[in-house]
Amino acid sequence: MMKRWQALKRLLxxxxxxxxxxxxxxxxxxxxxxxxxxxxxxxxxxxxxxxSIMILVVIVVFAIAAYVLVKFRRRPGQxxxxxxVEGNHKLEIIWTAIPLLLVxxxxxxxxxQVFASGEDKWxxxxxxxxxxxxxxxxxxxxxxxxxxxxxxxxxxxVGREVALQLKTADVLHSFWVPSLAGKTDTNPDGTINHMxxxxxxxxxxxxxxxxxxxxxxxxxxxxxxxxxxxxxDRWVESTKAPAVLPEDTQLAEKxxxxxxxxxxxxxxxxxxxxxxxxxxxxxxxxxxxxxxSNGAKGSSPVKDNLVQWLQDPQEVKPNNTMPDPKDxxxxxxxxxxxxxxxxxYKLDY
Numbered sequence: 001m002m003k004r005w006q007a008l009k010r011l012l013x014x015x016x017x018x019x020x021x022x023x024x025x026x027x028x029x030x031x032x033x034x035x036x037x038x039x040x041x042x043x044x045x046x047x048x049x050x051x052s053i054m055i056l057v058v059i060v061v062f063a064i065a066a067y068v069l070v071k072f073r074r075r076p077g078q079x080x081x082x083x084x085v086e087g088n089h090k091l092e093i094i095w096t097a098i099p100l101l102l103v104x105x106x107x108x109x110x111x112x113q114v115f116a117s118g119e120d121k122w123x124x125x126x127x128x129x130x131x132x133x134x135x136x137x138x139x140x141x142x143x144x145x146x147x148x149x150x151x152x153x154x155x156x157x158v159g160r161e162v163a164l165q166l167k168t169a170d171v172l173h174s175f176w177v178p179s180l181a182g183k184t185d186t187n188p189d190g191t192i193n194h195m196x197x198x199x200x201x202x203x204x205x206x207x208x209x210x211x212x213x214x215x216x217x218x219x220x221x222x223x224x225x226x227x228x229x230x231x232x233d234r235w236v237e238s239t240k241a242p243a244v245l246p247e248d249t250q251l252a253e254k255x256x257x258x259x260x261x262x263x264x265x266x267x268x269x270x271x272x273x274x275x276x277x278x279x280x281x282x283x284x285x286x287x288x289x290x291x292x293s294n295g296a297k298g299s300s301p302v303k304d305n306l307v308q309w310l311q312d313p314q315e316v317k318p319n320n321t322m323p324d325p326k327d328x329x330x331x332x333x334x335x336x337x338x339x340x341x342x343x344x345y346k347l348d349y
Contacts, residue, residue: 037199134173137216151274157232174211235349278347306339
């Protein structure tokens with residue numbers, strides 16, 4: 001027995017070290033423990049409640065186990081068999097009633113939070129309506145109240161609730177902004193799901209697809225940017241401004257023929273690919289290549305990221321539907337020119 005205890009004592013520091021290492025597995029900008037809005041606050045409250053209940057249960061169970069081990073241990077010289085007791089109605093009622101009570105304590109606020117999070121507030125007065133569409137492997141955001149469509153970055157004014165309608169263009173995705181709200185699926189059966197959130201704090205909040213959707217699922221990030229109301233209004237006006245095409249006439253024509261058959265800039269282009277209006281102002285290219293506009297670690301100049309993406313889209317995001325520009329007849333020089341053009345296509349807000 002003593003040898004086993006000595007072996008366990010040697011394992012404890014190792015287990016503690018692994019626990020410490022595992023506690024660091026995560027990203028601060030993708031944490032539900034850093035709520036920045038009322039919905040996320042409510043969800044963090046549920047986490048704290050459930051953890052508190054679990055800790056209480058563990059403490060009580062271990063305390064009872066320790067008491068039983070000490071109280072009813074075999075004493076030195078004891079040879080007779082202890083009295084065997086079978087059945088105790090009082091204890092059975094207690095250990096049935098207490099777990100039931102704990103389940104009720106946890107279930108009631110959980111159900112309230114779940115139904116509140118999924119409430120359809122689309123027609124509620126004063127909300128900002130945003131239609132969210134998940135694609136492999138990017139996000140589309142349409143603002144029907146303003147006739148504006150963008151991609152990869154959802155802009156919202158602080159202090160105004162955002163009501164979302166979520167759907168998918170292909171497979172199952174899940175919209176998740178941990179600092180603002182829990183995840184909501186986009187179902188391929190045509191079902192439109194609803195969620196809403198708000199924040200009083202300007203800033204950028206990271207979102208991800210939280211449902212395995214293909215080889216580049218892990219790269220399907222997006223941003224929610226909360227700005228002041230006047231900045232949001234300026235962004236809307238800038239987004240709706242007429243398209244600005246490359247100055248080189250030949251390059252502009254090639255850009256229109258090839259790129260704008262799927263993408264849109266300003267009032268021109270298609271709708272099957274991400275809207276490129278103001279892409280030079282965004283914090284990422286393709287949702288995953290960090291631009292150095294905010295000095296983030298591992299970031300690169302916007303143009304460099306655009307060149308990297310255009311040179312080999314499949315290398316950046318495997319299995320995405322973007323054709324290789326070289327297969328469309330673009331030379332390396334033209335790719336550089338388009339990257340320069342898009343990097344300078346910025347919105348003033």
